[in-house]
Amino acid sequence: xxxxxxxxxxxxxxxxxxxxxxxxxxxxxxxxxxxxxxxxxxxxxxxxxxxxxxxxxxxxxxxxxxxxxxxxxxxxxxxxxxxxxxxxxxxxxxxxxxxxxxxxxxxxxxxxxxxxxxx
Numbered sequence: 001x002x003x004x005x006x007x008x009x010x011x012x013x014x015x016x017x018x019x020x021x022x023x024x025x026x027x028x029x030x031x032x033x034x035x036x037x038x039x040x041x042x043x044x045x046x047x048x049x050x051x052x053x054x055x056x057x058x059x060x061x062x063x064x065x066x067x068x069x070x071x072x073x074x075x076x077x078x079x080x081x082x083x084x085x086x087x088x089x090x091x092x093x094x095x096x097x098x099x100x101x102x103x104x105x106x107x108x109x110x111x112x113x114x115x116x117x118x119x
Contacts, residue, residue, distance in 0.1 A: 006111045007033040016099030025088045046092050053082045083112040
């Protein structure tokens, strides 16, 4: 199984998942998957959102919350979820706005656990 397969499996379980990637801490995508008719610039989003995650991690640590494990960003046209896999890798998933965030977070947590086992 590849990292791409993990994201594609999330899409099979929830068709609202439109795209996703395994991303390094430098913001570069290692492997990505896009659903049909999804033309977003996923590498650009990943580069930005990993920096956002790292800043969120700093804020969480400085304020006694511990290390950040996950963030969720809701936009007008899509939702973005980021989950830490290891200290150096993250899973990023983009969904439709109608996706149930709790279900997506659950699927992302399962995929992150499997991704960590693959590393």
